[in-house]
Amino acid sequence: MTHVPVVIVGAGHSGLAVSHVLTRHDIDHVLLERGGVANTWKTERWDSLRLLTPNWQTRLPGLAYDGDDPDGFMPVAELARFLERYAERCGAPVQTHTEVTSVAPGDPGYVVQTTEGTWEADAVVLASGAFNRPNVPALAGDLPAAIDQVTTFDYKRPDLLRPGRVLVVGASATGIQIADELLRSGREVTVAVGEHVRMPRVYCGRDIMWWLERIGRLDERYDEVDDLVRARRVPSPQLVGTPDRADLDLNALTARGAELVGRLAAVRDGRALFSGSLRNVCNLADLKLVRLLDTIDAWAAQEGLGEGEGPRPDPTAVPEAPRLTIDLVEEGYETVLWATGYRADLSWLHVPCVDRKGEVRHDGGIVRDAPGLYRIGLNFLRRRKSSFIHGAEDDANDIVAHLLAHLGRPARRAGAHAGG
Amino acid sequence: MSATEPVADNGVNVEALLDARNALTDAPEAAEFTWRATTEWVRGTRTESTISEYSGLGEQHNHKSTWSYTADHPEVFAAEDNGPTPVEFVLVGLATCLTAGVAAVAQNRNIQLDSVKASIEGDMNILGILGADPEVRNGFNDIRVHFDIDADADQSEIEALVAQSQKRSAVFDVVTNPSNVTVTVN
Numbered sequence: 074m075t076h077v078p079v080v081i082v083g084a085g086h087s088g089l090a091v092s093h094v095l096t097r098h099d100i101d102h103v104l105l106e107r108g109g110v111a112n113t114w115k116t117e118r119w120d121s122l123r124l125l126t127p128n129w130q131t132r133l134p135g136l137a138y139d140g141d142d143p144d145g146f147m148p149v150a151e152l153a154r155f156l157e158r159y160a161e162r163c164g165a166p167v168q169t170h171t172e173v174t175s176v177a178p179g180d181p182g183y184v185v186q187t188t189e190g191t192w193e194a195d196a197v198v199l200a201s202g203a204f205n206r207p208n209v210p211a212l213a214g215d216l217p218a219a220i221d222q223v224t225t226f227d228y229k230r231p232d233l234l235r236p237g238r239v240l241v242v243g244a245s246a247t248g249i250q251i252a253d254e255l256l257r258s259g260r261e262v263t264v265a266v267g268e269h270v271r272m273p274r275v276y277c278g279r280d281i282m283w284w285l286e287r288i289g290r291l292d293e294r295y296d297e298v299d300d301l302v303r304a305r306r307v308p309s310p311q312l313v314g315t316p317d318r319a320d321l322d323l324n325a326l327t328a329r330g331a332e333l334v335g336r337l338a339a340v341r342d343g344r345a346l347f348s349g350s351l352r353n354v355c356n357l358a359d360l361k362l363v364r365l366l367d368t369i370d371a372w373a374a375q376e377g378l379g380e381g382e383g384p385r386p387d388p389t390a391v392p393e394a395p396r397l398t399i400d401l402v403e404e405g406y407e408t409v410l411w412a413t414g415y416r417a418d419l420s421w422l423h424v425p426c427v428d429r430k431g432e433v434r435h436d437g438g439i440v441r442d443a444p445g446l447y448r449i450g451l452n453f454l455r456r457r458k459s460s461f462i463h464g465a466e467d468d469a470n471d472i473v474a475h476l477l478a479h480l481g482r483p484a485r486r487a488g489a490h491a492g493g
Numbered sequence: 494m495s496a497t498e499p500v501a502d503n504g505v506n507v508e509a510l511l512d513a514r515n516a517l518t519d520a521p522e523a524a525e526f527t528w529r530a531t532t533e534w535v536r537g538t539r540t541e542s543t544i545s546e547y548s549g550l551g552e553q554h555n556h557k558s559t560w561s562y563t564a565d566h567p568e569v570f571a572a573e574d575n576g577p578t579p580v581e582f583v584l585v586g587l588a589t590c591l592t593a594g595v596a597a598v599a600q601n602r603n604i605q606l607d608s609v610k611a612s613i614e615g616d617m618n619i620l621g622i623l624g625a626d627p628e629v630r631n632g633f634n635d636i637r638v639h640f641d642i643d644a645d646a647d648q649s650e651i652e653a654l655v656a657q658s659q660k661r662s663a664v665f666d667v668v669t670n671p672s673n674v675t676v677t678v679n
Contacts, residue, residue, distance in 0.1 A: 268660075302518075338670040349669035353659040360653050394635070429521060 077103050078480060080185045080194040084110045084167045086133060086156055087450030088200030090465035092165040093134045094473040100482065105187055107172040110160045111153040113202055120230045121254055122149045123314040125246060126461055127280050133159055134466045144280065146314025177423040182445060196445040196476050203451045204415035213411065215340035220401055221408045228410060231258035237407030240345065242337050244269045245308035248412030249321055256329040263399065264326060266351055267336035270310040271358040274318050276369065277383040288372040291458035295437050305453045323355065323389050334395050345399045355389035362386065438472050445479050447472050505600035523550045538566040539575045580615065587664045588613040591638060594658030604650060607643040636668065
């Protein structure tokens, strides 16, 4: 058994950011990675995927985007290369192709078992991601056998799907991006729409992420928001990062020929049943969008920017009578594409710190009732930006500060410290 | 909230609701409620229903009194019209749930309500219940609710109240989503 002060599970952007900060504080550690650096990005996403955030915002402690297209959006292959370069530059001690099979309490600390041996650690940082498994609802089991069910882990590009109609379930970033790509490839697509977040790509000449950063929205903290449970569950916004910086919302899908229906509520006798709440979920998203733009305008006016007061996007056009049932096989649907979110896979975590829904109980990444155990890389872990690439820096600084105290190590005054 | 900001009073105890949410998150079994009613046939299409008890928070509860409701069908259905039709009870269920929700959300957002009036209508093609056209469903094919709200808030805040009320409404969920129904007989 090898002893190391800190084990980081996962060498994605969050784990690498923590590694960088630990190195800055001279804390010996190892990153255990089941594949290679940025494994999820390389193997579990679709071909056309790009980051939702512009390149200028792609920054980690010690490395920021330095290419010639700061306003562009990085394809995932480029992001994977960026992260590999980051790991190399930081000298991150990554042990690749080492799958963690168990993290359990030790005496003291934690025992981390892997396919390549066992580590004993005083502290463990769970940086294995929040998107390890597709979150497919139980009603998937009720679909007719003739329907091909595809998750966003299997989906790569339109021509790999069966030729018939496609029901895309989910209208967050993933759902609308894939629906759009399918429509452009000539497919007939129906989109089942639940609660969603609508945003323009560009507002008053600036990327929406620029505004969200500048008005302080992305820095809102987990201990400041009214309803943290809801804040952590907010779906990813309807955005796509394309070279033309086009908006992608339900109106754009409708214009391309998509049919909108309500949230998929049940499947009975081969018929998909959709909720009658489509009008309200669209209205909720439209109202929130206008509130966001009003907030931006108020901020711009207060700062005397001379910007803001841009146009309000058209309300979402909801069909007069959205269909409530579709007989999938009868009507030529061959594929149901689940864009219903992701969940973490912590089946190897044998520390009693998870709630009844299998989620780690934590306060801003500091796991409750498990001293020395940390979680990073979740939606709104510590800040609204926590799930973005650039959100890792402040979170890593905060978590390492706590971790140093746990180890009884004094914090160094690090010049590179950029956190808040 | 600053000390000078007026505090809305819509008669909703939001603190108790928020406390319940926190308490029940850690005791999910207590959150399981069962609502009950009994209905007895009188004559023709007339029925008398009573509601007196329900269970939740791990125990049985009695309402402060027993309530009775008469339902019937109208004269155009060759009935005696001794009370509202069952589908009108459904409309009342939806409108009362949404209206209560507006009050609760307004309280939570510190918005003082002066008046709230919901008007609801549901369209139904009775060829369905008559069995005359198998293509026509029995139930409503469209339900519309209109709110007239006077409150210390701007138009967009009022619209947001109504939207949030739908999002959190039990009856809106029942009406817009399928539910499994099991009917047994002795």
